[in-house]
Amino acid sequence: MNKFNASLIAVVVTGSLFSVAAQATIDEAKVFGVNFQPVAAVPASQSQVIYYRTKVTSAEPSHIYVDGEYQSALLPGMFTTFCVSPGNHSLGGFQKDAPYYEGKSAQPFRDTFEGGKTYYIKVDEDVNGRPLRVNQHQATDELKTMRAQAHTLSRASAVEQCRYTAETSMDYSLSSDVLFNFGKSGRNDISGQGRQAISELIGKLHKDGVQLNRIQVIGHTDPIGKATTNMRLGQQRANTVRRLLIEGGLPARNLSASSAGNEELLVNECRGTRAEQIECNAPNRRVVVRVQTQ
Incomplete structure (x- = not known):
């Protein structure tokens, strides 16, 4: 499962938001959230996904969709963490898909998520929409300098609040x-x-x-x-x-x-x-x- 299978959402984020951010005139705390920290385990009734973006090949946001509904918009150096119920879901990160946001309907990547597991997924800058499965060691190394996406709200109905277990x-x-x-x-x-x-x-x-x-x-x-x-x-x-x-x-x-x-x-x-x-x-x-x- 190196090439992940799932298709995500398209967020309505105006171009002006990112042009202003590029000029550093926006409150950074409202766009970039907390720095990445290792995540806790989730119960068997949930699957956890950490979706992130590294390369700076485009200033365009990558719209992340879960089951054809918008989850977030990632700029380079950002990540989003969310949970879904175990089972089959589509996932993907689309760039330049406005104004029709084809990521909602184009869901070529789909896979089965297991309960109690955390999946690290990376935006593929070479193939629009394709998510890449990454092992935990590589992901945590790349994520350590990243910050959480904080400027838009999820509209994906499949996404749940993560219920972290007390287990250590x-x-x-x-x-x-x-x-x-x-x-x-x-x-x-x-x-x-x-x-x-x-x-x-x-x-x-x-x-x-x-x-x-x-x-x-x-x-x-x-x-x-x-x-x-x-x-x-x-x-x-x-x-x-x-x-x-x-x-x-x-x-x-x-x-x-x-x-x-x-x-x-x-x-x-x-x-x-x-x-x-x-x-x-x-x-x-x-x-x-x-x-x-x-």
Whole structure:
């Protein structure tokens, strides 16, 4: 889902507003809201979307539409955060679509949103209307200097106020290259160094006195090979780590294992020989132990 699927709204924003803003004669606080901060999780009854725009290829606003209705207008360096109910929605960011605002009817990009997940979507400056799915690592790096869109109100009926959960979590990332040899996932494949790393993590959790209400073990892979194979490999590695955590005294009833496959990469566009690609992709091969503490 790298090329996102959804179509958004067209906001009625006058050209004069942006020409005045360009001359810095408007109150900036009324146009640009707060600086970006990492978002909290949403419940399973909602999906959260953070839509943002980076490139300065045009002074025209990008009109963001959700299910053919206007959500916001983004200038470069701006973002909008909103929630929708889980399910199928269209999404997109259109430039220069006034006065007819074809973004309302042109909805070529549509996708299914899962409950409890946060999606990072970026305006594609090269293909008008197309949204781009971005991984969390890249998105938070690009968003850290951005400010919220604050000069228009959403008219999208599908958009809901986000109901953030009170849950907090801590992530402990273990390098798969420490745990396993390349392409391996079984209990007998785990290295002595890997067993030591897991033992140290168990000791840290006990020492810190963390309330172990829910623990997710998530296997991540690099993009080398087929996506289906990587999804299976990530699951197998997560299963192995989960078993070792249980043997170390963590409560089995609170432990789950899942795979992200190669969908949440920390490093992109590794090139060269196969050996060079394997080395470059090392940060992507990891097992994350996510501990919900409240």
